[in-house]
Structure formats: C-alpha cells, structure tokens
Amino acid sequence: MMELEGLTKFYGETCALRGVSLTIEDDEYLTLLGPSGSGKSTLLRLIAGLEQPDSGSIRLNGEDIASLPPHRRGLGIVQQNYALFPHMTVFENVAFGLRWREENPVTEEAEITKRVDAMLDLVGLSGFENRGVGQISGGQKQRVSLARTLVTEPRVCLLDEPLGALDANLRERMTLELRRIRDTLGVTFMHVTGNEHEALGMGDRMIVLDGGAAVMIAPPEQVFDRPQTVRVAQVLNAYNILQGRVHEGRFDHAGSMLPLPPNSEGAMHYAIRFDAATLVPPDDPTALIRATFITSEFTGGGVTYFLRGPDGVFEVERHLSRADPQVYKGGQELGISWAATDALAFDSDGELIVSSNMRGAA
C-alpha cells in the first residue's frame, strides 16, 4: 500500500502540484486522468523519485521513501516514449534490471534467461529476443518497455501515457493486454493518461487531476455519472456545461428555462451528457433550447452533432445502434431536448448538488 500525503511541487513560481493526498491499494488498477498541464506527469515523477517534492510525504508499506533515490524505491516506471536502451537487443533490454540492479541482482545466466523468457512470453514477444529495438514496431516497443519493468517485480508499476503513441487499433488491443498482464501478476498499476476513454475503461479506481490537485478519486462509473465538480465534468469531455442561475424553480440559461433536478436551488452550472440529449425539430414541444446546426462527425458507432447554442457550442451524440443518422444542413435551426433526470446541477463553487433521487451508477 502506498500513501501520498500533501505532495506539493513548484517549478519556480508555478505550482505543478498542490497538496495531493492519495492512497494506492495493493493489487489495483488505478488510472489518473488530467488535461495536459494538470501535473499528472509531475506526480508520477515525484513518486518514482525522478523529481523531489517541495513538501509532502510518500510512504510505501509504512516506510517513507520520499528521500530515497529512484533506484532504491522498488517502483517501476514505463515512460511515454518507452525509453528503450538503443544499444541492446530486446532480450538485453528486459534482462538489464535483473542483471545490474543494486539490490539482489540475478547473477545466474540460466535464471535470467528463464525469467526474461517467461516475461516476454507474458507480453507476447517470444521469438523477438535477438531483435534490436529499432527493428520492432511501436506496439512491440511498448511491450518491451513494460516487460523490462515488470520482470524486476516492482511494488507499484507507474505507466506514463503508455498508449499515447500507439494507433487506435493497437491502443484497443493493448488496453486489454495491460489488464490481462496486471491480473496475471497482481502488481498495482498506476496509469496516467490524458484520454478519458482509457481512464474510464481501464481503472478499478480513477483519479481526476486538475490544476495540480486531485479533484475526484472514485470508481470510473461514479466519476462519469456524478462528476463531483464542474471541472471534472469538463475534463471527462462528455458533458455540455451551461452557465446560468435558478429562476422560479428552473435554470435560466441565456433565456432558456431548463428543468432542474430536485433540490438544486443554488445551481450556477448545469451539465447534460452528450449522449443524453436528442435533436428534435425546433417547434417540438419537448425542445428545451434552440440551436443552430454547425457540422457533424461520424465516429463509426455513432454520430456527434455540433450545434451553436444560446451560449457556446453544444454537442449531441447519437448512437447508431439506436437510430439511423439524421442529416442536417449547416445553419439549420433545431431544438435539443433531454430528460430532467439526466441533468446535473453544480453550485457556485462548482460542487455537484446531490439530489435525493439521483440515479445510481449506471
């Protein structure tokens, strides 16, 4: 178990992390989502010991490791660009840690071969032992990097945007692979990403980092359905966020009176998920706001429509399994409707207003 307490890091005048506290359990898959500049890489580098925190502590199984150099921490880190040793073969890359580490190095060649082969087998790279790292593809490099770290049996494995450099197809396969490898070894993974799908899909728990602070720590379903703050909803990139204030029991957004969930008197922000909204003709009685169609984007399983609402762009997602795509013309007037129960309201501090009949995690 690893406990972070009040981790703070400044770069000159800029605060990269402000008092991040967090408990990482044994044998869990933790994802860390944050927009770029939110301090997610900094957090990872602090944990790995590649940077020193200005204040705060890092305890691993009760032992304070914040002052230890990286090579004495027993943590693994898989870097964004893989950082493979360019002058070594795949086998030598993976064997490197076992062979040369300070503590408990493996001196028997047979033992090294056995463990490296087993690890290459686990990541699906058997037969690539003698390849140079320049002769393998991006996905394979990713696996070598992972194998190199995992073979040393780290107590926690930190992954810095491990899928960022892969193409979409490979990314999906590696998502499954990563989960399978983690389940096999039982190592705690802390996976940092800027991609909300990755964070939601892979983690047992999820941390949302914003402006150097952990703004929400919860299982992904909960993060997605009930973002604790309006910033979390923004980072998830799945919500239309509207500004306004409550007027006679409804939310007044630039003149449109929107239905509110119960008990949300002090609401200042109003969020509706892209896929909870539907497009209707402008004079439809269910239309809550009117908007002008800008363009649409076909995403394979669905279509995302972009509209200009009363105050900014409004996105509506339509899954094609439910309905055929509609074709609209640019500049066409449309209405947007949704169920009041799908709406989320946030107070003036940006905190979610939890109402009594809030739907449970879907």
Added chain:
Amino acid sequence: MNQPALRILLAVYIAIFIAFLYGPFLVMGIISFQQGPEGGPQFPIIEWSTFWYKHVLGLAPPTRVAPLPIGEALTRSLTLAFATMVVATVLGTLTAQAFRTQFKGSGFVFYLVVLGMMVPGVLLGLGMSLVANQLGVQRTWWGTAFVLHVVYTFPFAFLVMLAIFNRFDQRVEEAAWALGVTPMRTFRKVTFPIIFPGVLSAMLFAFTLSYDEFPRTLFTGGPDVTMPIAIYGTFSVEIHPNLFAFGVLTTLFSFTLLTIYGVLMTASIRRSQAKASGIQEDIE
C-alpha cells in the same frame, strides 16, 4: 544571372578553393622527391628521387645536411598528445555531464572553461612560463606544456560532448535508475555506450590539436622539444627537402589516424543501427 554563367563562376570559385587548399600540400609532396643531397626546395625538379625520405628515416649515407632531430621529439609529441587526449576527453565528458543539469553559476563556469581556447596561445604560453619562473617550477614538455595542452584541448572536448549530451534522451537513464540500477552503473552500461561516438570525436580533436600545438609549447616545453618545435628549429637555419619528406610522412600518419577513427565510427554506428535503426527515435 543566368544559369550557365553562374555555373562557370561557381566552378572557378571551387577550383581556386581547391587550389589553395591542396596547393601547399602538392608542392610539398613534389619537392619531397627532389634529388639529393644537392637539390634544394626549388622548381624545377632536378631529378626525381627518394633520397630525402631515406634521409629522414636515417637510411641515407651521411652528408653535410644534418639529419632531422625527430626520433625523440616524435616520441615526445605522441606521448604528450596521447596523455592530453585522455585527460582532456575525460575532463570534457565529465564537465559536459555536469552541465546537463542547470547549476548555480553554470554560465560563468562555461566561459571559464571555454576561455582556454579563446586566449591567444602565445599569451598563455608566455604567462605560464612566467608563473613557472615565479614558482621555481622547471619547464618541461611533460609538466608545464602538458598542463597548457590540456587547458587548450579540454574546451574542444567539452564542446563536442556538450553537443552530444544535448541530443541525448535523459529518459533512458531514468528508466535504468527505476529498474534499481545505480547512477554510476547506469552511466557505464547505458550512457557511455550511447555517447561513445561523441567520445571518439572528442579524442580525435584533443589528439590532433595537441600533436601539432606550437605557441604554448614553445614557451613552456623546456629544453626537450616536441615535434613542431624541432621542425621549426631546423628550418630557421636552412631548408632542405627532408622537411617536406617528413611533412608527407606525418600527413600520411594523420590520415591513418583519421582512417582508424572512421573505421571505429562506422563500426560503432553500424552496431547501433543493427540494434536501433536511428539511434534514438522520438515518439511523441
């Protein structure tokens, strides 16, 4: 300007450039085959012969032309160049390594190091000989001159290594540390093999600069002279084609060094290419 005219102009320019670049060497090469021992450094060649080569190597019968005092001087120069190369390269690499992290006063230290190659050699040599006199230190090629050779070549090695480290991806080292490997061993097993081609270049620089260093050695070398000083000593009296023969021989020697460097470099690059085509790829 139209194309053909431009071409002719450029061709002439290149021809002049090449003439100036290789002319002296060509003249030296031709005159080195002058007839001996009567023939001097003049055109036309009286008769082609290899007499002066034999003379340099001590194979010719004794004549009124004194043999070049090169035996010991050459050994000294090579020893000095080798020692300078080792020390300057080690220092340069370590200093460049230090400059990878921003430390307080790094700008000042940078200029301090680079000063060694900026200050005119004559001044540095004179200054050093004065200091040696004041301190009562004997001026020797392996003492005072050696120190100045290092002062002079160290900045070159440092700048070469600085450029190499500039392109070096630090995350490779971080990866090694995170695997539990100490920074010391990481340097030996990861950093050094990757920067090795750069180290070779720094060595070549330091060696060649020290080997034909003149002004600093002149003032600080003491009574036992190095090669360039010995040569200078002979042609300040009278010039015979044996000097040119020797010039040709040293040039060939330098070429041999360059060839060895080239072979080592190609082997090193080929090795890393076999393993990692494009030494470090950036995948962002």
